[in-house]
Amino acid sequence: MNRLLALSLCVSVLAFVGCKESGSGKRQIGVIPKGTTHEHWKGVEAGAKKAAAEMNVEIIWKGPLKEDDRAGQIQIVEQMVTDGVAGIVLAPLDDKALLRPVQQAAGKKIPVVIMDSPLAGELNKDFISLVATDNKKGGYLGGKRLAEVLGGKGKVVLLRYQENSASTAEREAGFMDAMKEAPGITLISSNQYAGATADSAQKKAESMLDVLRDADGIFCPNESSTQGMLNALERAGLAGESQKVKFVGFDKSVPLLKAMEEGKIQGLVAQNPEKMGYESVKVIVNKLDGKPVEPNVDTGVIVITKENLGSPEVKALIGR
Template sequence: MYLKKYIALLSTAFSFMMLISCNSSSSTENKTTTANTEGGTEKLRIAVIPKGSTHSFWKSIHAGAVKAGQETGAEIIWQGPQKEDDRQMQIQVVQNFISQGVDGIVLAPLDDRSLATPVNAAVKRDIPVVIIDSDLQSKEYSSFVATDNKMGGKLCAQRLAELLGGKGKVIMLRYSEGSASTAEREAGFLEGMKEYGPNIELISTNQYAGATMEKAFQASQNLLNRFPQVEGVYCPNESSTQGMLRALQTSGKAKKVKFVGFDANATLIAGVQNGEIHGLAVQNPFMMGYEGVKTIVAVVKKENYEKRVDTGVKLVTQENINQPEVQELINPDLDKWLNQ
């Protein structure tokens, strides 16, 4: 009899604990839902993951993402590695956002192979991914929002061939292995040189600048010392272009060597204005961040979206730099979106 009473008492206690647990879980879910709602509508949480956080290019992407977030009512969570060579950190960031259960991810992959696995894992967890800036070796992502990088490289080749009159000795300083966007720009440049400058001699095309401006500066100095006869130079991104500009300046070869690069910041724009840089292929990173977020929100909401969005590229020179459309491209009002 005592045993029956004991069992009954245990059963009652167990039922009571289960009831408390259920109520607690329900309360937690309600808090989560409330915290992630606005005006009675669930607010989407979108993670935007850049390659790095130091270059002005990524600040422009951040500003564009913030604008799109405000227009769509989505919460934008901006996080990425500080340096553009920290693949492991970027992988960890993606994995952390998967664990948090964000609604969607906008990613600029540092490496076209190593970031494929975490992206595939996100999609398997029903978290869609939009890739921006640089492509990925995966078929799982929903859309690719980026510059036509190969076309940008060809524009640079055309400009440099014209500057050299179709002949001369040229160096191409590559950016970093595994970066699909700059690899496309490098390939486009080489294709363009065959088309526009068949008599131009490419004296070095296999050296890499690395992920920082300081590394790019050192690599550029080494190349200029090895090839003092160089007459033209091409670099495929912001840090490599700025590192080469500094090396040309310190060696006394600025303005003398025809120089074409990629991307824009205050230093590089000044280089165009004073004749030290003879052409810059300028992307529209603000639009890239904006369209990336708009696209992922459409994917999550199961609305229509484009599988490929070309955000454009324009060659900026000393001749056209003061045109209003060029000024708008190279001097976006980032403070309007980032300092609110």
């Protein structure tokens, strides 16, 4: 079959098989993050683009600016379906609200990989694979690190992220499991939500300063909540090795790693976003090529501390 005929056939059945090609003739894969400002998503993008270059496909990287724009993310998925991309990689902002547009993609025979955060759908019907951190394990490791630096005793605050975010809910659950294993620790606040940005997290933390001054330890489950809490602690004079409060957060960024080196953070639970983006695109391309795909791909999680910053594993992860 010559190329002109192949393209003609692709256009004629686009609504059914999603075989869109770019002007360069490459299959197009839509990659939709929860947001586009966090360092985590920049790492995911880099990994996705690396895989695309190796596998000769084109990435369409598009997501909402902020991680609370559910309607915006739904519209992006729907537009990708309408445009007839070959496949979609999605990090759902809401595990329920994004199910309908994902089902629309599946109805058009466009394979979907769910990345980073689970979706309340059915594997092999609504989506083909979940590529993500073991988030419950990550939260558990964060809790164990906080218990360690507290010597197994003290008063602790959990500042949650936002409702219906499945990945952070799993981290919070893992953290709570670790706290149950530390009978000398008392949880004094666990029902407050940071919201989608570092600014909203900082405002929430500043509204809790009386509780934070009473606390011995704090845990936050993602990059923006960790950064917002750090900002609030710094402004209130509660951050640093000379202060009693110990702080463990989630995700790595240049400012958070710097704060760790300065003794303001005692641990960061770190994902591998580059691997997440890379493996997600790899799964989609394998599916399009008729190859078997794994239903679940664990992209790994470790705890970074001031003491292990120089280890080969951590240096490879943070690019130093």
